[in-house]
Amino acid sequence: MKGAPASINDIARALGISASTVSRALGNHPDISADTRSRVMEYAKAIKYRPNALAVGLKHQRSNxxxxxxxxxxxxxxxxxxxxxxxxxxxxxxxxxxxxxxxxxxxxxxxxxxxxxxxxxxxxxxxxxxxxxxxxxxxxxxxxxxxxxxxxxxxxxxxxxxxxDDFQGGKLVTQHLIERGCRSILHLATSENLLVGAERCRGYADTIREAALTFDPNLILLCDTQQKVYAAKEQILAMAPHIDGVFAVNDLSAIAIMNLLMDAGYQIPDTIKVAGFGDDPIASIVRPRLTTVEQKxxxxxxxxxxxxxxxxxxxxxxxxxxxxxxxxxxxxxxxx
Known part of the structure; x- marks a missing residue:
């Protein structure tokens, strides 16, 4: 078992000087002679002494x-x-x-x-x-x-x-899907506790209304993980014939529903268009490549x-x- 790390007291005992002198020498204090400073530095290097960063920080009321x-x-x-x-x-x-x-x-x-x-x-x-x-x-x-x-x-x-700007992100995605011809857009949302999700959902809802489309709260599902998307498979597939677009609160949920729909025979984007949020690296790797909002x-x-x-x-x-x-x-x- 290795011994305890070298300390200022170890240096002081070995050189026959006080711990305070060692401390000041290590701190390059002007009161310490060049000879003493040199001896302290050389011995500290020889025994691989390292200052206790936490102790040094707390001395100055900072832990860094x-x-x-x-x-x-x-x-x-x-x-x-x-x-x-x-x-x-x-x-x-x-x-x-x-x-x-x-x-x-x-x-x-x-x-x-x-x-x-x-x-x-x-x-x-x-x-x-x-x-x-x-x-x-x-x-x-x-x-x-x-x-x-x-x-x-x-x-x-x-x-x-x-x-x-999650609200603007929600608007951008929804407006894009509407411009691509979508009229019934499913939104995969996240927990109501999270303002980021609430803002994306608000952007979605506002844009639906601004486009004079019918806002249907039943088209909002709490599915913000791949697992939740697959758990809601039956509900999603029951809705699929009645939707032509999906806006997912994040990319992983978007990819999950895209795969679920394609496995069920739906063509993406011909039958249903899908977009996510976050620009995860996988978004540009999956096929079809995922439309998404880029965050910085x-x-x-x-x-x-x-x-x-x-x-x-x-x-x-x-x-x-x-x-x-x-x-x-x-x-x-x-x-x-």
Missing amino acids: TIGVVIPEIIHHFFSTIISGIEEVAYSKGLRVMICQSNEDYNREVINIRAMLDHRVDGLLISQSKDTNDLSHFVEVFESNVPIIFFDRFPSELETDRIIT GFMMGKKAIEMLLERIENPTSSFVPRTYKFQVSLNMRDSS
Whole structure:
């Protein structure tokens, strides 16, 4: 078994000097002679001494660590956000602690409290579908730890947030399907808890009405995963003869219903046109290639941590909630 990591006390004992002298030498303090500094540095290198980053950070009232809580790491959109966060963090010499809620409220609470216990300097959070009780977010505010929400956020709280224009995205998709001749469009929606899904659905409904088409709430199904689409197979196939378009709240649901319909003998896009949301890499690989809304995940991640660092650097400034909204674009492909 390996021994404990080398410490300042180990260096002090070996060189016959005080621990405070070693600490100042390692910190390049001007009061320490060049000879002593050289001896300390050489011995520290020889025994592979590494400073305790957490202790150094806490000494300056910073841990230099940012906490990130996301619903799913494997989700392409969230992984691109993480990439944007990491790029900025690396350039600033910061560490990133990442946890996923797996769309589970209790897990989200545990993750956030663990990050507070580890004294993160700030939090970046995208809430789970399962979150109704917001008391754990209030705990963060009361701890005076800056928090920025990205993509998903609690509308009941006054917070900083980085979001996508989901309403406009819903309108873009629905308008496109209408322009392609669709008159009866099924919408695969997500949890009512999530404002992102509610906004996409609102964009869909408003565009249906603006086109003087009949809005039918029965054409909205809560199917936001592949599993839920296949579980609703009988219901979807019963509706299929009466629809000519599908707008899915995400790409994986869009691909699932596209496969389900094609397996049942429907031609995509000739009989039923399909579009998704998110521009997952698989959208351009499946056949037919999926029409979808492109989100700027990487840029959202960069903007989120930049906004968080502003809050960390200016803790005493008056708090006025800020919202930064990224615009979306429609990538038209073969499925529509």
